[in-house]
Amino acid sequence: MEKSNKNYKRRRFLQYAFTGATTTVAMGWLFPKSSESQSQENLSNTVAVGGVVALDGRGEQIKLSSFLENVPLKKPVAVKGLSKPTYLVVESGPTIAPYGIIPVCTHQPNRVRWREDLDCFRCPNHGARYDYQGRAIGGPAKRNLRRIKVVTQNDRIKLIQ
Ligand code: FES
Known part of the structure; x- marks a missing residue:
């Protein structure tokens, strides 16, 4: 037994x-x-699954290398790919920030734009302001702009919602 x-x-x-x-x-x-x-891959962007490729104003794929060469530091640039424009940011390194900014005001859902003259995003409706990382810095909006994930893969930039 x-x-x-x-x-x-x-x-x-x-x-x-x-x-x-x-x-x-x-x-x-x-x-x-x-x-x-x-x-x-870019080590800061380890999950490179899904998403859409970032496109320029002509609808062509943006090359990461030329983006880093041509875009000034901390000056968000709008790209296409998703249903709404997404702003990408180059940070010191230079390297691309691991996030994209969705330019929709968090006070009420209106479009904001990067204002070069003011060095911030500004909402035309009630004057909310956000810094280059999308953080609320003035006006009636209390929440930061929404962000999505950005990854790099083979000299391409991918936007992941
Ligand atoms: S809708 Fe943007 S500040 Fe009010």
């Missing part, structure tokens, strides 16, 4: 160990590239 109980425990242990090892091998076989491809 005791011997069969011991055999049962041994069988359960082997079953458990074999299943775990098999699962580990299978996962490695199914996803062999994930760690390799991540090391080639």
